[in-house]
Amino acid sequence: MSKFLGYRYSEIPLFFALISFLIGFIIINLLPNVGYLIYVLAIISLSIIILAYRKKLYFWSFAFISLLFGSIYAVIVPATRLSNPYPIDLEFKTFCDGKIISIKNKSENKINYVFKGKVYVPNFKRPFKQKVYVKYYNPEFDLYSGDRVKFYGKIRLPRKKVLPNEFDEEKYYAGLDIQWIATAEKVSIVSKPINIYYLRDLVREGIKSKSGKLFDSERSSIVNAILLGDKSAITPETRQLYALSGTAHVLALSGLHIGVISFVVYIFIGIFGNHHIKFLVFVFILLVYNFITEFQPSAVRASLMAIMILYARYYQKQYTLLNVASAVVFLSIVFSPNLIYSVSFQMSSLAILGISMFFNPINNFLKNIISDKSEILNYVRGSIAITFSASAILAPLIAYYFKTFSLISFVANLFVVPIFSLVLIGSLLAIIISLVSFTVASYYAYFVTFLLLLTNKINQILVSIPFSYISGDVSLYYSLFFSFAIIYIFSSSNNRLAISRTVVSILMIPLFIFYAKPTYESYTVKNKKIFPRNQLVASLFRYSKDTVFVYLADRKPAQYPRNDYYLVDYLARIPDELIIAVNGNAGINTADKLREKRKFEYIELSPSAQKELEAELFPNTFVSQIIEVIDED
16 A cells, blocks of 8 residues: 555655554553563564565665654653652642743732742752743732742642542643642742743733723633633633634634734735745744743644744745654654643644645545536535534544534534634734724624624534533533544545445444443442542442532531532433532531432531441541542442
8 A cells, every 4th residue: 555545655654653652552551550661662673674674675764763762752751740649639848039031910819920030849859940830819919920039838749630520630740741730829020031021921811801892701702812822811611612613713723823823924025025024024923923822732733833844945845744743743852741731732733634645635626516617615515524524533522621522513614713823813803903902903893793793603603502512421422423523524536426425434334332331330330439539539439329428527626618610510410309518617518519410319428427327338447538530339
């Protein structure tokens, strides 16, 4: 076989290098205990590399070099990070000395920033220089990137994911290459040098200030997200709406936005006659924009692709989109290994790889169905091809992380993507023109507001259609089937084969629904589950066929209760009837919050009843001291 998806092997060497690298990385991560196995894999790989090279099988030699490289990376990357061995927070007193490298959120009552410098923790013998995500409440003065600061407070490692619905702090902060999370109690400014990072903060604050004046709070949050990559103010309802319609990617600073900006820049540089100057100006503008947006992973990936493609065109170099995409992803991981844990980077990379691999086959297939006699039909066909080619790889990842699979995403994207392209351009113009005339800028803002309201309405109508999306654990199974069917049908070489494959796929649907039911649901309690939390331990037992008994044991007496959102949400999603038994303030608070979402039978245990219950369920064990997740399912 000399071709892969229409590409000759020699045209896409970096794609195979990337695939081999990822296979090696995944294999090591899936093994429960690497130990000496990494050496065994290294010896086997080296033997195959040498043998393949001597036999002049250069392709296989190259592939196994990449596989070995990926295996080594899988061992090296986690070794550079500390990991919390427990599923609960362990806080330490700390003193930190360094500088602020990024401001994340700022308000009158709170400021969150990324700090890099020396971290002093009493339990560790030596200070170490690492990144820390810092939360500082009631700040006494303004802080900016580049400020040299010292602070005292409490510090902890990112929290492990315990509940299935819980946000995975460990992986999220690993993707940002942040090691610690701190709450600053006292901050002192050592110096405030005027540097480009300080100027960047002023630009970002200026843009946010202008968008706040031009748009209402909801629209302003979206404008800040698509221009600056700051999604912190987007409401959960908006996120949910776009996720269910399969258009959540337009809210992030992704390839779509960089593509629009690159197109605008490309038109602008047409004023220059020399292609060397054009290329340098193009690179400079994208570099400045990425700097202002704090080098968002998806934006950097898209910008690198745009630069490499423009370079190839200006300097008459041969290239394939799949090879360029693979090169960008591969180089990004090599130079910033922790990116491989970033969900946004994973989604952005898979989307462009899917488009690079499957756009042409799907587009060619659709030419037999949708005529290319008009520009509108060409656009419709191209939009459907892009959506299907990206979704073919991306859908399972979205279902895995967000438990959602949209069945109407190809229709939603057909309308939402071009509208958001206009939203991006209109927002940019409104911000820029507001520097000269706020009145004129407000007309652009009205237009952008109308487009955003229109987008919301389109998404609401599509999401309201019955069976427009599938949520829960089962969404992963359906997304995998969808991806298989898309690739299986659209890779057909002729109409007859396409028809037969379509028939086969349709016939498989009822069989799939009947036989491919998930063997495990995250919110089904089969026997016993125990979840240690920061303030209590939640023990779940199968009480009867339709009832689950939940015992919430406080870890400490008379503690001030904090709202455990994830535990409340988890208990609210359990399909069975609940009996909730509590023995302290944290348990009472959890039951009160849960009562707002569902009905259940409530029991407040006396000390004697608590002892009898624990003696029966946990002989020789104090429930509040359990620190390991126990799951006997």
